[in-house]
Amino acid sequence: MVSPLLVTGDGTLSYGAGSVTLPRADAREGAASKAADLQGSFSLADVSVAYGRDRVIEGVSMYIPPRAVTALIGPSGCGKSTLLRCLNRMNDELGNVHVGGTITLDGADIMGRAMDPVELRMRVGQVFQRPNPFPMTIWDNVAYGPRTQGIRKRSELDELVEESLKGAALWAEVKNNLKKHAFELSGGQQQRLCIARALATKPEVILMDEPASALDPISTQQIEDTIAQLKDSVTIVIVTHNMQQAARISDQTAFMLRESLDEPAHLVEMDETRKMFTNPDDARTESYITGRFG
């Protein structure tokens, strides 16, 4: 069991036990054991990030519950995406980035030497801001991750491709055209293909970095529907600039803020989404949500 309550260094957390929304067991078919329910939960303790000498995030502590949607909101440059990239160690790819504090996934430290970032990324998938399908067919795009994991059997791959495309709500549109080049899809379809591609490795968590910001309203709607459909089976952490989107799709919301360029960003408040958008504890959260800045 991972405790939802965190005791950390100087990172103070102010949310009650009620704020952690565990998915109701009856919401899922064939509910697995209680332990399985907790797969895909993150605990962050006093996390800080620095690009070279520039400290961009400091003292972030939070609990990201499993099988729920957690939204990270805040003005541009408040470190939401940077924090997101800590969760699958994609910051490692950038070089010259130092991450401090502790991050655990289901109780296991993900920042230590014991955790191979390549293995971590199979458990924690990511969907990027701009759709980035690989220049190959739809089928090959989805089978890409499983193949990396060593799955070679055609029938098994076929099954995974179908399952993942269904999970991303794209199956009905492409089932007769799996050999089509991914670039022939529309932007919204490409993004759902990227979600399917991330699902194919059977991750416990999917990170989404403004997945709908490059899409039209109808495609955005489809992505949001997909997220709603997915959250029973996978933990979703989403960065978004769109407050209505956060309010619509997330169970929990975390508000981050960089008060000035001289100081690093920090977590202002994190709570149930309903509470954050109706009755936030912090005055800054309220002014951001009501559109007074940011």
Add this chain to the structure above:
Amino acid sequence: MTTPPTHSGRRLGRTTTRRAAEAVVRAIIYLCGWMAIIILAAIAVFLMWNSFRAVNEAGLFTMLSGTAWYPTSSPGKFGMLPLIVGSLYVTGVALVVCVPVGVAAAVFISEFSGRLVKEVMKSIIEFMAAVPSVVYGLIGVAVLIPFVKDAFSLMSGMTAVTGGIVLGIMSIPTVISISEDALHAVPEELRQGSAALGNTRWQTTFKVTLPAASSGIFAAVMLGLGRAIGETMAVLMLTGNAAVMPASVFESVRTMTGTIAAEMGEVVQGGLHYSVLFAVGLVLFTITFGINLVADLVLERQRKRWRR
């Protein structure tokens, strides 16, 4: 006393002169742009014009399929096939040398090296391209000819392999820099997407980046090939220049370029031999033109692919 020109009048005057100046500048720029095409067309016409007599008297098919090159016997025999095969042998060996080394180096520079190493490597490669071919030839004579002779226990080290290896080394900068451009053009998002799916740098390179850049790398190889087949001085120094049909790459060959360079000084201007050498040049021109055209079309396709 003259009245100063009105404001609007002055502006009108300036506009007219400016318009005239613009027209002149535009004409000059257009002419410069068209110049490349005009020169290329002129070369083609010039080659055809001068090889007219050879085609007429020796016959195009006889020249292209003939295996005997005795231009100074009487009557002269102008079978170009040994020269064409010689060029192909040398170029083939050059490709075997330059493609693996060039592509691997491009992958290293683009995907694995740090910023400092990258900059240093790129300038060294540019320098490699600036070394005159005769210097490569000298090094080949001093080092490679004895080495090839001993390594393959041959009578002579002056073979197609010797020339091919040096040509390969000379083509490496072309292959590296154009392959590196192609790899660089692959969007970073694709690499990130692959990394986020739990792929190592190597897996990403082989499964996503290289396939995505494949058409650009193909074009790089074609341009390297174009450079190798047109090179003259180094092959003249290294291949032994025997104009007979070679049985293998371990024999002495004479290339098309080497033939033109070696024989042009001794022919009678306007004579049949003179015209035949132009025909050789025309064949060479056609081959390199074709190679460059294919490379260009492939590069253009790649550019379109990422413009979305």
